[in-house]
Amino acid sequence: MNDVLERLRAEAGPSPAYEELLGAGPDGLAAALTSAGHPLWARELAAYRLGLAGDRRAFEPLVLLLNHRDPPRCAAAAEALAVLDDPRTARAAAALATNPLRTAYALQSVRLLTALRAPESAPALRATLARLLSPNDPYWRVALACVEGLGALADPDAREVLTRAQSDPRLAVAATAALRALDT
Known part of the structure; x- marks a missing residue:
């Protein structure tokens, strides 16, 4: 503060x-x-x-x-x-995080979704991460926050997108840790 x-x-x-x-x-x-x-x-x-x-x-x-x-x-x-x-916060953060036109400003929305642990959180993080896994995407920090968030949420539906994230050298360590979190 x-x-x-x-x-x-x-x-x-x-x-x-x-x-x-x-x-x-x-x-x-x-x-x-x-x-x-x-x-x-x-x-x-x-x-x-x-x-x-x-x-x-x-x-x-x-x-x-x-x-x-x-x-x-x-x-x-x-x-x-x-x-x-x-109660409107998670929907608003999910809308901002998943908006492809606002990806450059989505980092805090992604982190907020993780902190909120709302029903909207994991689906929004999965969708955002999936979109950011294209080669040479400039928003890898947002993708990393999604990976870390999905690990913190231990979202079992994130296994596929986290496995794909392992192929990005910038995300590999975090994606592997997130996948381990799914198995604990």
Whole structure:
């Protein structure tokens, strides 16, 4: 949490609005999400704090941040969504992880699906991994997160895709470990 707050403080610069949002209550934070004219750092701070507090008004802004091109924003959103415990989170993360047009931003969605252990998690990870097993796919880190997630979930239906993943040198060790997890 401190890393997120420090990053956002740096983005805000000498703005008194940062301190104001840091001290705001739930209604003040929600207002920052719905009012026009707030910079991205302010919306992220409001959504992050609301999410960590379990306030479901943060759901939509956090999902948008989960799909952001900036990895630290995605990671902060995933952290808050995991705490938020909204039943829509797994479906949203699965939709983001499996969208072939958003693969470059799918790493945190994949990790969130693993952490959630929801019914949507393993099928989304299998589908994403299967799509990323083409030769020279540039998103091998997302594929690796899928492999690790399927191992953590010990999904028996993942055996075929994990066996295929063993042929990629970047995924082989993790895929072998994930396959072992299926047998324990």
